[in-house]
Amino acid sequence: MFYAIPLENRPSWRNPPWMTVLLILLNMIVFWGPQRSEENARERAADYYVKSVLPALELPPFVEWLEKTDPKRGKLARRMLPHEEAYAQLLEGLQNDRKFLAKLRADEIIKPANPRYDEWKRDRQQYEAMLPAPFTARWSQDYSKDAEFKPWTWITAAFLHGSTGHLLGNMLFLFLFGFSVELALGRGTYLTFYLLGAVGASLLAGWAYAGKEGYGLGASGAISALMGMYAVMYRLRRIRFFYQLFFYFNYVTAPALLLLPAWIANELMQHWLGGQGIAYMAHLGGLLTGAALMAGALLMRRVKAPEAASAPQPDRFDEHVAAAQKYGAAMKFDRACAEWRAAAALRPGDAGTLRAWFNTARLQPASDDFHHAARRIFRLPATDPATLALQHASYKTYLDQARPGARLKPDDMARLARRFARIREFADADKLCRILLKTAPDHAELPDTLSACANGLLHAGERDRAVSLLPDLLRLAPNDMVTRALQRA
Structure with missing residues (x-):
């Protein structure tokens, strides 16, 4: 797993990224509106299903069907069958298995000769009457072999989400990358490129997952297009990123364009490793589409690179x-x-x-x-x-000469303390830490600042000075690696 988040750029509220805000609001309205309404209706229908005669009559033949068509899923379903709390999960699988469901509705599973047929038919009709009109399935991209050709879902699927976590994660990345791209492109071109990115993501996903059961939905393909645009837009400009690679995370300052092959390689690797539940090929399609669109815009001079635009x-x-x-x-x-x-x-x-x-x-x-x-x-x-x-x-001069005194804000003090620790100016770093502890003891960056200073002192062999920061580290960052190292020291 790899992802990188830019830290250098901040939105300008003098020229707000209204289109990005509008896209975020639209995604939220769709999810907490018709999608949530549909989900609530399905939950009520599922509650009825579990209490009816349907599980006893339908689930055993469904498990047998799975054992024949998909032995791996069938083996898991067999273990779940005796447990009533698993009925809702088995029901979801049954409802999504189109072939079995078609046979069930055609009376090929529970046949008229079955002594409980009338009872089953009554409860099945009641259950289906409680099911809401399909919304998510109607507007998401259908990967199944016999799916109806619905090209509009290449765009509409980008405004649907499978869960609250899925939505909020996507909206975070949409804002982080969207505002920079919107301000560079202008709202109209930005929206056009965003929608084209969604189409490019859907096309590659449709090719890669064709014939497989399931639906494609989520804004991540279009957001990946924004990431591709961002990398090409900034090209060799060095951007500070927070990144995570599996369980390791850190900060790095690197040319933005270098992240494009890293993102592409990550999506390919995840796809080849057989990642389940995530359409990595949609991400790849979005990255490639966004990079191509931004490269074309730069060539046609529809947008200036940020370096030139701000010159x-x-x-x-x-x-x-x-x-x-x-x-x-x-x-x-x-x-x-x-x-x-x-x-x-x-x-x-x-x-x-x-x-x-x-x-x-x-x-x-x-x-x-x-x-x-x-x-x-x-x-x-x-x-x-x-x-x-x-x-x-400049800090030494300013501290010595400023009248009536230095006007350092906590953010500046924390930043300077970390940087001074990096260049081994420990006296000034330690002094800034002490001032922060007195004047801004609850500052959000204080734990990281103390940790950076203590770590620098330890590596410089100044163990006693590092240990002097231990009481404050135990209070502010008890689980920090440097705090634990100092405790051992």
Whole structure:
């Protein structure tokens, strides 16, 4: 099992991803509306079934049928048969076995010569009258051999789900990937590509599972298309991901495009290993369709890659830099800071611009510019040693010179503490941890921050300093691996 979740991007509520929100709401309305109503009616019918004469008359011949047609399922059903609590599960299998059900309704299983035929016929008719009109089966993709050709289900199946967990898991991934793709494509193109992704997923799933009993439903194929679009859209841009591979999980910063072959390989491996209950080929179809659609959009210049879309106008940026340098040379520091601030707004991730803004603003240590420039440096993605060194040097200067004092937020302190521990600046990391413990003892990132600092100290041979964090780790993260290592130490 492998999945990866991007952590770098956040939705902009100045330009909300309304189409993604609308798709999520539509999926929820369908599931908690007609699907849930259908499920409740089926449960009432099943309750009647269990209390009627039908289990005693229908389930034994159904188990015998399974033993002939599917010995593995038949063997399991035979073990379940004596237990009344398993009747509902056996009933579900009976209702989904079209061939047996057809024979049952044609009086080929319980024949008119059976002395209990009238009794059976009465309860069977009552049970079927209680069954709701099919909704999920009608709009989901049918893989059976004699299924009616219904091309509209290639799309409608993407708005159906099998359980609450199935729905919520899909909606989480729809939001995580959908908002970035929607803002890049625009709402109309995004919706078109989402629906085409659902079609591509359904087509590959229909080919891969043709002739097999069961239905295809769920938004995961269309969401996989969004994942393929995301990888192609960002291409070689390094994105921070949380990933899980079987029982191992961690963070990684990698070019987004590298995840596409990883996702594809995962779906193929899961399919070949015979994963049950999950349409991995639908995921694969979605990934390939989404990647192809985004590649086509980029070639046709219907969408700009995020790197290009967010790039400032070079001339305007250069104007601000030139003006800032001119005002700085003339010792007009307020105006120089204003120009550096404008340049940083155009290139928020440019470390050189932020450094120049910070160094100019430090000449007026009580100014808002000094605090803002420091905060922007502290929030740079620390993907290389140079950025980490800049953050540490800026932190030392800021702490020493800021007037009337440093304005560090808990999120910034936690982030800096982890990064300082990474570059073995343990004194500053430990100091930030102590401040966090006093000023924000319930901060969500505090346990991970303490763990990272303690782990760094242990690896550096600073066992006593690491152990000094143990009481707080026992309180905040008693089951953490570092906490257990410290207890043993």
